Amino acid sequence: MVTVTIKDVAALAGVSPATASRVLSGHPATSSGSRARVTAAVEQLDFRPNAQARSLRSTRTNVVGLLVSDVRNPFFADLAHAVEQAALEAGYVILLGNANELEDQQNRFLDTLIDQRVDGVIVAPQGDGSGSIRSLLNRGIPMVFVDRRVDGVDVPSVTTDSREGIQQAVAHLADQGHRRIGYIAGPQSISTGRERHSAFTDALRTAGLDHDPALTAFGNFQIASGAAATEQLLQLNYPPTAILAADSPMAAGSVAKLHEMGLRIGRDIALVAFDNIDWFALLNPPLSVISHSVEDMGRIAVELLVNVIGGGQPASVSLPSELIIRESSSHRLPAPLNPQRNN
Structure with a gap:
């Protein structure tokens, strides 16, 4: 050549x-x-x-990096598309990386972005903010966190306020007669895992339900962990009658496990998922979800990054969440029988 x-x-x-x-x-x-x-x-x-040589002269490449947590997660696939389209409109192209929910893999990609002299980075972060995230900060490379945050790292972010949607979901399940609600939590090392777990326990108290720690099983935001957590919950002496999964892959794993066990979703057990993935509405029965706008998240992340690249200090943004009720959780449990008193 x-x-x-x-x-x-x-x-x-x-x-x-x-x-x-x-x-x-x-x-x-x-x-x-x-x-x-x-x-x-x-x-x-x-x-x-030569783009690299030109960037050495101009200090601008019109390229930004996007690191998602798991490209197989439909939420992050949709997020990548939303970021890409917003970036193109703003005059940037995207380099896409996949952390696979691993901090080491995150660091390898971010190190490459530093070498490529990108104009900025949008990151769904793993870990505690050390490693390559710290290198980006020390070098003054513009950065925005998306979907997740890192405690103690002062970076603009666009995230979801999970509390309202989870509050609605628990209240809805309680109204349907569920007293034992299982929860498939994400890893507590990640901000969304911690925040959604805290929101769930608070929602139980608000609904007047006891918090039984045995009804929480911890996963890793991936499909296999959702299946394993579902099996763990249903092996309890007093298993839950409803399950809330903290993200879409773990919900998909729960669906697969419930089908494998011969349980009818929406009849034998209720199921609610966090994230409104398109195909959840196509299941039989359609899955109730806690919805938040991935399109808004991607667009705002780009807007924040462009602001930072231009020397601004934009405030972080928290997007709302809300429950969408479908057939997977709309069947009311029969009321328990009251014991008859002898006269």
Whole structure:
């Protein structure tokens, strides 16, 4: 493969390399004839300027990095699409990375973004903010957190206020007669895992339900852990009659396990999932969900990052969540029988 250089463009156009460079950079001190010849030569040779060399001169690449926690998670796939579209409208292209819910994999990708001299980074963070996240901060590379935050790291973020949606879900299940509600929690090392777990325990108290720690099983925001947590909950001596899963992959794992066990969702056991994934509405029965806008999250993350790149200090944004009731949780349990007193 032959690499075409600025010297080749200049030779074909009949101008000096310096003139060709000025034309390509948009410098006004060039004649219309030179511009026409250089443009024609670029097209004929299919010349592509060296982006890294150009970024060394301009300090801008018009490229931003996006690191999602797990690209297999439909929520993060939708988030990546929303970020990409908003970034394109703002004049940026995206380099997409997948942490796979692993801090080491996160650090490898972020280190590469530092080497590529990206203009900024949008991160769904893993870990405690050390490692490559700290390197980004120390180098002054603009950064925004999305979906998750890191305690003690002062970075603008766009997240979801999970509390309202979880409060609605627990109240709805209690109204349907459920007194023992199982909860599949995310890892407590991640802000969303901690916040949703706290919101769930608070919602139990508000609904007048006892908090039985045995009714909480901890997963890792991936499908297999949702299935394992469901099996753990249903092996209790007094199993739950309803389950709330803290994200969509764990909810998918719960659905698979319930089907494997021959339990009818919406009849034998109620199920509610956090995240409104499109295909949840297509299940039989359709799954009740706690919904929040992934499109708004992606768009606002880009807006915040562009603001930071421009030297601003934008405030963090918290988006609302709300319960959408479908058939997986709308069947009311029969009222318990009251013991008859002897007269």
